[in-house]
Amino acid sequence: MLNFIEGGVCAAQGFRAAGIHVGVKTHAAWKKDVALIVSDVDCAAAAVFTKNVVKAAPIHVDKAHLADGKARAIIANSGNANACAPHGEENAEKMCAAAAKAIGCKPEDVLVSSTGVIGQTINVQVIEEGVPALYAALERSNEASDAAAHAIMTTDTVKKEVAVETTVGGHTCRMGGIAKGSGMIHPNMGTMLCFLTTDCAISPEMIKTALLETVGVTFNRISVDGDTSTNDTCCVLANGLAGNETITAKGPDYDAFLEALRALCTALAKKMAADGEGAKHLITCTVSGAADEAAAETVAKSVISSTLTKAAIFGADANWGRVLCAMGYSGAAFDPEKVDVHFASAAGDIAVCEKGRGLDFDEALAKKILTEHDVEIRITMGEGNATCTCWGCDITYDYIKINGDYRT
């Protein structure tokens, strides 16, 4: 029994959060820019990071801090990515040290993340000076999770916050997360900041396994603009306060945990895709009938990443030729003459291509379908039984506007 609940990162027992403005974002004093998430007790912890060769300083620090598979807290800022910047690791360590001092734990038990402009020195002093107020603001409440979710936003237009409840070994376990991600989003791990908390008892090894399994089929299946960021981080803290027998191997308990984690991350990933910079549509591409899951994923990713397909959806134009074109250059092997394509949404479902050839279809209905916010591209490949779903968004004038002048 899996239920979506309120509370975000504060849904699980023993987690508190806060988000305040300290001054990293200089141009908008009303915008929160530092978040803190703290567990009452030590947690098993795991994280996955960007595969970009150019990695932000916090990622190097987090890798070292996670060597023992444990953590207590996460401190994160928006407004500056602390990537390719002078004194990057030194400043990331200072953020951990400031948080550790307030919490009363070791700096090595604090994880750190940053997001924002690349290449400028982070104003670590305002963060250090702000930590006491940040610590004082910690609460276990919906409002506190909301504040933390807002404090990690950059060009995001809505906060991304989800929580679920499930049963593991007869105990109610809760799991919640906040995420940010709007530009520089592309499926190759991470693609964002995402902080997950759970009160489920699970070993460091198994939580790492579960996180890797989940990220591959959730966050790695979204794309906004094909740019894989330098800062992508997804980390999870599990404090064990749910009281279940600690999960130390695969089995029914692990499966229940994994199911909840996947539901949580899928929901956050879709929120991220839907809030792609300037986006007006969430595009879901479902490929079925593929030879294997890898081929299905390759094709679906190519379609949601195609700039021309994204522009067509922006224009509510049922230009399925671009879908076939994107399938064709994806790298997957297939016979185009077996491909069927449908466009669908709450307004209906229309077949536009059968066996690789265009169908005569009702253009007015197609336009109506594609005018909905959530649109679906359904592809049947006729090669086998594998399936995969990926999520993206359209490209709009606003994407260009936002990114033509992001720094100033």
Add this chain to the structure above:
Amino acid sequence: MLNFIEGGVCAAQGFRAAGIHVGVKTHAAWKKDVALIVSDVDCAAAAVFTKNVVKAAPIHVDKAHLADGKARAIIANSGNANACAPHGEENAEKMCAAAAKAIGCKPEDVLVSSTGVIGQTINVQVIEEGVPALYAALERSNEASDAAAHAIMTTDTVKKEVAVETTVGGHTCRMGGIAKGSGMIHPNMGTMLCFLTTDCAISPEMIKTALLETVGVTFNRISVDGDTSTNDTCCVLANGLAGNETITAKGPDYDAFLEALRALCTALAKKMAADGEGAKHLITCTVSGAADEAAAETVAKSVISSTLTKAAIFGADANWGRVLCAMGYSGAAFDPEKVDVHFASAAGDIAVCEKGRGLDFDEALAKKILTEHDVEIRITMGEGNATCTCWGCDITYDYIKINGDYRT
């Protein structure tokens, strides 16, 4: 001695061209939509085609027609891609047959290309009916090459036409080309239509070798939007009328031919990138100090393909962090802490990143540099001695406008 000259595909001896409106483009009767290029005598011929799994019908036909390495003519239309459309190959063969009948050659000696909307049946009847007028319009003149160049344009805003003159084995050889390409442009062969003619005498084997060598370092090094089209074709006809001893092996004559072919294709490729849909800037990315040429090319292609970098150039924003980010996810291995980045143009040259760290630079000068039409991103990797240049364009409101509603 290599000189750029006038004449496009009519620069070489024995080549005539024409471009007229026959009615494939129904919405604009003043727009030319069919082109014909004919050699007075048989030619050694070679072509490279899109690597997209979904290939337009003309490509299948051309592969068959090129089996003997010879051709006399090329017929091409805009307004319809003849891809994923009913009776595609049959209709492509009909275009060849109509041209062959007028010319008085075998249909197998005619090559065919199409560009335009995917998935709609091509109106082959208007083409067949128009061929006599098209044939009657054939001329060897600047105006005739210009007409052919216009007849293959879709969303292109300017025609792409170049010709060069060189000396091969003591004989003056000419070589010219026309090309189209504005959207669905991405480096993976072809990426456009390009028709090249030369009077140089060269064997079918060597012209194929030369074409493959050249396409890899010219057209495959440009990108507009990351979408590799279903129709990309680059073909060359060599009729031997220059009177040089036929090139049948590598050597000084082949080198002279290759140098001219590369100069021709580089010039056409840059025109294509500069006329990317909606583009306001030609972006040249030169990577030097790479471990090997493949790494240099991987990095340069990633930078010119990065949507965020393209948006930054549109905004004349010296956001070099996006350049480093795109290098980092390119797949090339390198040490970010050895990377230097400059922005340059006719307005100046400014260092913005040294050893992977941001420099304090004059933002006003940077803005001035990036406001020029032709801007350059110069990257030094500090890994070795290899270098590579790739070309792209910025992404603008107009790209979205053009592609949000291309079919209607």
